[in-house]
Amino acid sequence: MTYFARKFGFFLATLWAVVTLNFLIPRLQPGDPAEIMVKRMAGKDAALDQAQVEAMRAMLGTPTDSLWHQYISYLGELIHGNFGLSYTYYPFPVTEVIAQAFWWTVVLVTIAQVLSFVGGVVLGAYAAWRRNSRFDSVVTLGSTFLGTLQPFWIGLLLLYVFGYSLGWFPTSGGYEEATPGWNWPFIQEAVSHAFLPALALLIVTPIGWILGMRNTMIMNLGEDYIRLAKAKGLPDRDVALKYAARNALLPSVTGFALALGGVLGGAILVETVFDYPGMGRLMGEAVEQKDYPLLQALMLLTTVGVLLANLVADLLYGVLDPRARRAEG
Template sequence: MRYFARKIAFFLATLWAAITLNFVIPRLQPGDPAEVMVQKLAGKDAQLNPAAVEAMRAMLGAPDGSLFHQYVEYLKALAHGDFGLSYTYYPYPVTEVIGQALPWTLVLVGVTQVLAFVIGITLGAFAAWRRNSRFDGIVTLGSTFVGTLPGFWIALLLLFIFGYTMGWFPTGGGYSATTPGLNAAFLGDAAYHSILPALSLLVTAPIGWILGMRNTMVMNLGEDYIRLAKAKGLPDKVVALRYAARNALLPSVTGFAIALGGVLGGSILVEQIYDYPGMGRLMAEAIGNRDFPLLQTLLLFIIIGVLLANLVADLLYGVLDPRARRSQS
């Protein structure tokens, strides 16, 4: 019981620290969002009117007063679920803007993360069981080579070949002229637009799982309990799956949970390249426009998602492995 109490207490302390940093870091960024918006409206070379800047700041509801006063007001707003208005998409609330982008990222990045995990641990486990074989060499060396390729370069290459040259897939956007809705035409069109972004993520996403699973399983294959299982005459399939792979999977649980928690952040580069209407593109716009309310809320969602996923992984780890609970006692 002490193990679970310590994990929950650590989660709460980390959450408070993350909320505080989430408040401070965007305010360290130079520039004034009100000045940026007035400059866009007036023109690049136009001289800023101080009165227009003050009016824009009042219209946006930009925070004023001391940093401590802003922090207190920020905590009060969080307690009431008020994340403010987006500077970029004024006058829409931040929650409404995020609500429109979140489903796109959950489907694209969430599905690719699950597929990458399944593909990665499967290939890694089989490569470890057939270590030093041709398959092991191809998987290990191939994963190492592909892992050195930049993700944006892979996305641009796929876009150039299959989008512009061959014309097999759309070159951008999340859907075409189809009216959004829960109907077969729109869902099929959205799936068609997501193929190239998903492939761009799937090329490199399984690599970490492949190498991690292989290395952990190779170490487990040298343990005494594996030799005992083989000496008892158990089939190779049983030894590989129920003994070696099962224990090698435990360290991957935490990593997979954190990866799922980070899904809320989307993939900034891929979504920018394909103009995909997800959370990654939204974050890039918030950074470029100094949209503090939107940026803070996006970062907060990502942080809470990762922390919750990490907490679930820790609690699940304590259930799956009694040694973790005893080490904390």
């Protein structure tokens, strides 16, 4: 019980630190969002009118209190789920802007992560069991080569070949003319628009799972309990799946939980390449436009998601492997 209480205490302390940093970082960055918006409306070469800047600050509700009072007010608004108005999509609230992009990213990146994890773990386990074989060499060298590539570069290549050259898939957006909802025309358009971004992620994402699972399982195959299982005459299938692969999978559980927690941040470069209406594209726009309320909400959502996933992984690890609880004690 002490193990789980300690993990939960660490989670609360880290959460407070994340919330505090999320408040401080945007306020320490140079630049004035009001000036940026005035320049965008008046034109890049137009003279900056300070009266217009002050009016824009008043319209955006830019705080003028001390940093401490801003922090207290920030915590109060955070408890009520109020993140203010988005500068980029003014006058829409930040929560409404995020709500429109939330499910696009969750569906796209979650499916890609789950398929990558399952495929990578299976390939890595089989490569370890058949180590030094042709299959092991192909998987290891191939994954190492693909690991040097960037998802956005692969996305550009897929976009050029299958989008512009062949015209098999749409080149941007999440859907076209269908009415959003649980209807077949919309689902068909959403799948066709998400195929290339998901493929760009699926080509690169499994690499870590393949190499991690392979290396961990090879170390487990040299343990005494594996030799004992073989000496008992157990079938190779049982030794591989019930003994070696089961223990080698434990470290991947933590990594998979953290990967799922990072889903809320989206795939910024991939979503930007395909102009996909997800959280990653929103974060890129928020950084470019210095949209501090939107950037704060996205950063907080992403970090809290990672923290929650890490907490679940720690608790699950303690259940799956009792040695972790004994070592903590």
